[in-house]
Amino acid sequence: MIKRIALALVTFAFALIPAIAQEKAKTFSKSVVDIGIVVKDLDKSVKFYADVLGCKEVKGFKVSAEKTTAFGLADNQPATIRVFVLDDTAGQPRTSLKLMSFPDAPGKSQDQKFIHSTIGVSYLTLFVTDMDAAVARAKKAGVKLLGKTPAALGGKVKLTTLQDPDGNFIELIGPSAK
Helix, strand or coil: CHHHHHHHHHHHHHHHHHHHHHHHHCCCCCCCCEEEEECCCHHHHHHHHHHHCCCEEEEEEEECHHHHHHCCCCCCCCEEEEEEECCCCCCCCCCEEEEEECCCCCCCCCCCCCCCCCCCCCEEEEECCCHHHHHHHHHHCCCCCCCCCCEEEECCEEEEEEECCCCCEEEEEEECCC
């Protein structure tokens, strides 16, 4: 009898696990994150994220000064946002990088000498399918690779570190034939 009760309780507990997991999943409506990056020179940053990193631009937008103020994001400054994704698979959940510019109030640069120089979001990690191609794009654009990268992580996987035009750190991780 005790074994039957214990078995019933275990069966009931296992039946609840999917319900608990599903309830927890309802916290967020998307399983990806959109990241906003305020940039000094929008055209220069667009070129970097498209040509060097290989991100795909999708439809961007503008936000009026009234709305940025109402949202608590800016002090009566209009914003222009250009949006990039890591691939062009329409209709699929995907992370978006929102490059934002405030033409009338460009902001001040942070100390980006090292990743620990400034508190806050310090870097992006992008997983690439071909490290050699990614490094070639960076070198062709005159982007300096940081440290002794590409550096081996194990097997054919390497990590390359570089910075965008505003000094934000970017980690690229992916396979290399070299």
